[in-house]
Amino acid sequence: MKRSIRPDAVLVQAVIAGALSFAHLHDLAQAAGQTGWKAWAYPISVDLLLVAAWRRLRAHRSRLAWCWFLVALVASLGANIATAGFLDMEHPPALLRLGVAGWPALAFLGGTLLAHQHAAPTPDPDPAPASAPEPVSKPRAVVEVDRPQTPEPAAEISEPEPVPALPKASVTVPPALIDHARKVATEHRARTGAEIDAATLRARLGVPEDLAGAIVAQLA
Known part of the structure; x- marks a missing residue:
């Protein structure tokens, strides 16, 4: 399938403007005493310096790029x-001859500085988050806590053999205590109508x- 070729108005305008500027710079250099191929080299030098400064401005807007862009623009506009x-x-005046004669050195200096100028690094649009430094753990004070000791399981204890009961020793009761106990027993009998027991x-x-059992035995 053939594509139709359509002329671009902007491109045509750029070609016409470039050709006219090129011719004016050639005529000016020739009028200033530069003949032959030298007169054709001057417009190429001016236009190349202008393009180089503009490309450096697009990459990095520095003062140096702006300075050489203005120098090349003034030289092109001045010739027109x-x-x-x-x-x-x-x-032509002597000042014009001086400017045209000194242009090669000036253009060489500008082109060299623009070529060796380091462009600023373009920041990453989506930079990866920097890994956060690991927090340094501070030593903690060790606090000793008294923990209850787990009781050891008791060993199996064999049941003790029954001890034969020993005969109870006779208890001696003072007479005064017996008299007092008799009064308490009499009061209890009068109040309840029953004999007092050892627990009461x-x-x-x-x-x-x-001792209470011995007293009750003597009161019976």
Whole structure:
């Protein structure tokens, strides 16, 4: 399938403007005393410096790129204006001859500086998050805690052999205690109508169990 070729107005305009600027720079260099291939090299040098400065500006907007872009632009515009009848091309001024003669060194310096200028690194649009440094763990104070000791399982204890009961020793009861106990027993009988037992007598007198039993035995 054939594609139709359509002329681009912007491209055509750029070619026409470039050709006119090229011709004006050639005429100006020739009027300033540069003949032959030298007159054709001047417009190439100016246009190349202008393009190089513009490309450096697109990559990195530095003061150096702006400076050489303005120098090349002034040289191109100056040539276009000078050839429009503002200067006598048959007898150009000495200052114009000086500028045209010094342009090669100036253009060489600008091209060298632009070529060796380091462009700033373009930042990553989606930089990977930097890994956070691992926190340094501080030593913790060791606190000793008294833990309850787990009791060891008790060893199996064999049941003790029954000890034969020993005969109870006879308990001696003081006579005064017997008299007091008799009064307590009489009061209990009058109040309840029953004889006092050893447990009740023990509670009333506050005596040991064997002593209370001995007293009840004597009161019977």
